[in-house]
Amino acid sequence: MCRLFIGAEPGLWEPQTRSMRLDGISTSVRLERFFWTVLEEIGRRDDLSLSQLVAKLSRECAEAGHDPANFASFLRVCCGRYQALQMAGEIPTAPDVAIASLDAEGILMRERQRQAATQPAERRQVEGASSAAIS
Numbered sequence: 001m002c003r004l005f006i007g008a009e010p011g012l013w014e015p016q017t018r019s020m021r022l023d024g025i026s027t028s029v030r031l032e033r034f035f036w037t038v039l040e041e042i043g044r045r046d047d048l049s050l051s052q053l054v055a056k057l058s059r060e061c062a063e064a065g066h067d068p069a070n071f072a073s074f075l076r077v078c079c080g081r082y083q084a085l086q087m088a089g090e091i092p093t094a095p096d097v098a099i100a101s102l103d104a105e106g107i108l109m110r111e112r113q114r115q116a117a118t119q120p121a122e123r124r125q126v127e128g129a130s131s132a133a134i135s
Contacts, residue, residue: 020051022058029054029072038079046098088114 012034019028031039036050043053054075061074085091090107091099 018050020054022055029075031072031075035076035079038082039075041095042078042082042099045095046100085111 013032015030016033016036017028017030018036019026021027039053040050043050046053048056057075057078058068058071061071062068066074082091085107086093088111090110091097091102
């Protein structure tokens with residue numbers, strides 16, 4: 001299993017620091033090259049440069065009341081969610097469909113419903129494993 005991951009191009013996990021302006025403040029963000037590539041793809045879908053996308057995410061993150069101290073982790077999660085939502089069929093793989101054109105509330109609602117539907121089964125499995133370990 002691990003060969004699939006460790007055999008990947010080492011440059012993918014090479015950290016890169018990019019300098020940009022976020023709400024008029026010069027800052028730098030350090031992410032692995034893999035994540036920069038995904039963020040560039042996300043931005044292209046909505047005709048945003050990488051700096052514009054990151055600034056927009058930063059602004060919306062702050063407006064939602066999230067802790068900006070962990071912004072690099074937030075960006076990594078954005079990349080993972082983008083790919084997971086594509087795999088779930090919620091974000092079309094066709095790059096000409098803008099993310100802004102999608103029904104975000106509908107996607108989030110369906111995602112919550114999927115999680116609620118699988119959560120009881122996962123909980124039963126964990127509880128069953130715990131009971132077996134006690135016996």
